[in-house]
Amino acid sequence: MKLENKIALITGSSRGIGRATALLFAKEGAKVVVNYIKNETAAKQVVEEIKKNGGEAIAMQADVSEENQVKQMVEKVIERFGKIDILVNNAGIVFDVPFKERTVDQWRQTLNVNLIGTFLCSKYISELMLKNNYGRIVNISSTNGIDSLNPESIDYDTSKAGVISLTKNLATELAPVIRVNSVAPGWVDTDINKDLPKDFVKSETDKILLGRFARPEEIAKAVLFLVSDDVSFITGVTLIVDGGYLSK
Numbered sequence: 640m641k642l643e644n645k646i647a648l649i650t651g652s653s654r655g656i657g658r659a660t661a662l663l664f665a666k667e668g669a670k671v672v673v674n675y676i677k678n679e680t681a682a683k684q685v686v687e688e689i690k691k692n693g694g695e696a697i698a699m700q701a702d703v704s705e706e707n708q709v710k711q712m713v714e715k716v717i718e719r720f721g722k723i724d725i726l727v728n729n730a731g732i733v734f735d736v737p738f739k740e741r742t743v744d745q746w747r748q749t750l751n752v753n754l755i756g757t758f759l760c761s762k763y764i765s766e767l768m769l770k771n772n773y774g775r776i777v778n779i780s781s782t783n784g785i786d787s788l789n790p791e792s793i794d795y796d797t798s799k800a801g802v803i804s805l806t807k808n809l810a811t812e813l814a815p816v817i818r819v820n821s822v823a824p825g826w827v828d829t830d831i832n833k834d835l836p837k838d839f840v841k842s843e844t845d846k847i848l849l850g851r852f853a854r855p856e857e858i859a860k861a862v863l864f865l866v867s868d869d870v871s872f873i874t875g876v877t878l879i880v881d882g883g884y885l886s887k
């Protein structure tokens with residue numbers, strides 16, 4: 640097992656990529672904090688599934704964009720487990736809206752969750768990691784933060800470009816104790832994409848060399864790779880996991 644005796648907090652892990660990462664980390668021996676914002680039932684189901692398989696996990700509510708809630712969540716995890724070794728900043732939101740209809744409020748919400756949420760969790764958890772002389776952080780960015788040409792998600796794409804920049808800056812600030820990397824998924828089959836028009840999904844799928852969207856478990860494996868000691872000399876990178884996406 641790659642994560643024995645490690646405590647891992649995964650934001651937004653009641654479903655999708657976060658859930659798959661929580662289940663995989665638990666299988667690898669980590670004790671997992673399943674952070675969620677609203678869906679307590681789904682978060683508890685993830686915890687139950689981990690326990691059923693002989694692992695240990697707790698569900699923890701917090702909106703990652705709210706500083707006080709992040710601080711309280713971290714305090715509660717420390718009360719329960721005494722440390723946090725691994726942080727996966729996975730929580731994210733997107734509003735697909737035509738450019739002309741895009742509002743400042745949507746911009747703020749997107750940046751608050753995707754970018755500032757990543758900053759807040761990294762700030763408060765890295766303090767503890769430094770004291771403990773061990774830490775691994777993986778930020779879930781997106782290929783949209785690298786080469787997107789979709790103005791409908793202009794604020795999302797900007798937020799994910801920010802996450803990639805944040806990753807390099809955090810890696811610089813927190814080295815050599817904490818390794819900080821990012822996984823940039825392309826299209827993944829999760830609820831965040833459930834309302835995309837079918838013809839758009841088809842035309843995007845046609846651009847993927849492997850001919851399909853990723854399964855959340857395939858992204859989780861890349862996250863595990865980056866937190867594991869198999870890659871003890873990798874920090875500050877963004878690993879693209881997009882099945883080979885042909886540019887438009």
Ligand code: NAD
Nearest residue numbers: 651655656676702703729730731781824825826827829831
């Ligand atoms: P998802 O919508 O299933 O998961 C996002 C999770 O974040 C949800 O559980 C949601 O409740 C949670 N969340 C949202 N706001 C939150 C907040 N303020 N505080 C705490 N949790 C919050 O979608 P997903 O595809 O699993 O997305 C996970 C991450 O992967 C996101 O950052 C997303 O941007 C990124 N990503 C997804 C894809 C894709 O195609 N699915 C591609 C690239 C990147």
